[in-house]
Amino acid sequence: MLSNFTPQDISYASHLTKLTWGDEMALTNDGLKDVLYEAMVRYYYRSEAFSLKMTDEDGMQGFLLAAPLSERDNSQSWLKQSLQHFACEEQDLVYDYLRYLSYNGQKVRALANPEDLLLCLFLSMKSGVGSKLLYNVEAIAQKKGVKKLYLWADATCDYEYYRKRGYSEAAHFTNNILPQLGAQETWIYSKELKE
Secondary structure (H helix, E strand, C coil): CEEECCHHHHHHHHHHHHHHHCCCCCCCCHHHHHHHHHHHHHHHCCCHHHCEEEEECCEEEEEEEEEECCCCCCCHHHHHHHHCCCCHHHHHHHHHHHHHHHHHHHHHHHHCCCCCEEEEEEEECCCCHHHHHHHHHHHHHHHCCCCEEEEEEECCCCHHHHHCCCCEEEEEEEECCCCCCCCEEEEEEEEECCC
């Protein structure tokens, strides 16, 4: 079943995000991993109107968090409170990771207009779920008068997926912000919506 992503979905979406990307960073503290991946979901959940989830009898099977580029994240107070019991080095690692995400977002903003839509965080646990989410977010965007969609994808993403769905490469760069990840080849894709 397709429905809007809500704040009540953050916890389970964070769990799925950790399952998907949890080995990306060499973290031994599982509690810190929980905070890191919840911070990622909270960082990207900016607009309920453009964010969707897909559920079935087994629960959430995917989500797509999208927002106009003019909308900013509101996760900083939650993050500050959640990190207060961790060591300074651990806190720095989470903040560095968010700087990595922010850097990629800044690269998109340099190309896009504030009214364009950023596909922020996209995760699918079952075949076919991602296509349905993407199709429906594109339809909502088109209905609301959005002219162009943007996203960034690094080496951890299936960037060929977007090429197959009409997205074209708008830029390519290397992100060196987070030494723990190493240099990340990153692509920005865009798609114009037909009226």
